Amino acid sequence: MAIASPKQLSVLHSLARRPWLARLVVIAALFAFWEIAARWFVDPLLLSPPSQVVASLDKVFGTSGVPAALQLTLFELAVAFVLAVVIGLVLGLAIGLQPLVRRSFFPIVLLLYGMPQVTILPLFILFFGIGAASKIAFGVTHGVFPVIVTVVAGVQNLKPILLTGARSMGASHWQIFRHVIFPHMVPSFFAGMRLAMSGVLLGVLLAELYVSIAGIGYFTTLFTQNFDPAKLLGLIGVLAAMAIVLNAVVRRAENHFARWRAE
């Protein structure tokens, strides 16, 4: 491109000034590449072009059971997330507030957190059955550890003088928790909730993909075995969008509640 026309130059200029526009171009290019590859170069039994995937979305939702399966998966995610946060908060406070308990059990928590939990996935199915309970349980064990770790870390940098001060002014246990401990651990607690969300997503989806009778795992298997990549990609796309939205919500909440620190 030795001599660029003024028009070309202005296009390049507006791209150079707006990275998000260039990002959209990159995304569009990726989709175009996918479309071309799927249309002319790859076996249609293995990959569908994005245009077909979008067109088949209503067929995916029309498949009997799919809306219910998405609902069920969302339900499993919600229950697992709430349980992980509540259990993690309680355990984190129990471990973090007592120095001896913390020194004894926090290393155990870190060790468990570092273990590849997917090795015990078959056990969860044996213990909790192939229904929703095993997915929720597996999601909880993935989500609970980051909450414990961040709550312990958040409680830890609490200045003892604040506790002593509150106590000497006659604050009850609940008041100390509500007005001293809680505001202090809010930033790290929400960071923990964000990690818990990605953990819960991973745990629930792993268990779903492993074995499922009514959840989305059942349908991903069905579409795979039927060599129906358009529907498979449509369903996966919906789930990926769901994951992005859930992660974004938690991140937004984290930024919102951590604000008082910065001020």
Next chain:
Amino acid sequence: MARPTAERPISRKQGRVGRPLSRLVQAGFLVAVVLIWYLAATRWGVNRLLLPNPVAVYDNLLDILRSGEFIGDLETTLGELAAAFAISAIGGVTLGYLISRSRYWIEVFEPLLAAIYSIPIILFLPLFVLFFGLGPASKIALGATISFFPIIINTIAGFGHVDRLFVRAARSMGASDYRLFRHVLLPAAFPVILTGLRMGFTTALLSIIGSETLASLAGLGHRIVHLSEAMEMARMFAYIVFVIAIAVTLNAVVSRLEARGKRD
């Protein structure tokens, strides 16, 4: 599949006070867990298909180690891990470096990569199986894809946040491209890249065992599922212990390497 490892907020000085007592509590906890397990399996009549006797598990573990029957599965899993990590490490560091060469490309790509990183990529496993079959190829492809993102994101962060002053100073003293890279950019970015590589390794291991569990013909994850379907609980528990020990050892080795690399 992102699992950022927990930082250790406890300072060393604090940890040393009263250490014997906490060690004692830890030992007591471990003994209590094994004891409850033993009693539950032998006395309290918990179904053997749910909870095998720990003694039987121990015997099976010894048998597995002695007979060497794990070698084939271990080779499969470690081979997949090595291939996946090699692909993602080389691809992630190279592409990350190329993107980080201009502020503009960082602005373009970083949010995009971060958004993809927040999707549980394990979702795409059925697609990988369609494409690459049930053999090792689908595990390598999935493991490489999942571990690619922490590596490239950290590489961009490492190279992208080098103090511009250093670069300008080196340039004004006449450093060549190579010397700038070797003596300024690389030393500044190296610790962050190492962190990315460690995270990539951990996630690669996790996703390979995971995909072996979900759909495969061989490997350690497949062995555990196979034993679970055969209801050979004691042997399955023994394999779980074996796999966890290997994973924890590998992760510890990688963390050690990371710490050593950062010190130099």
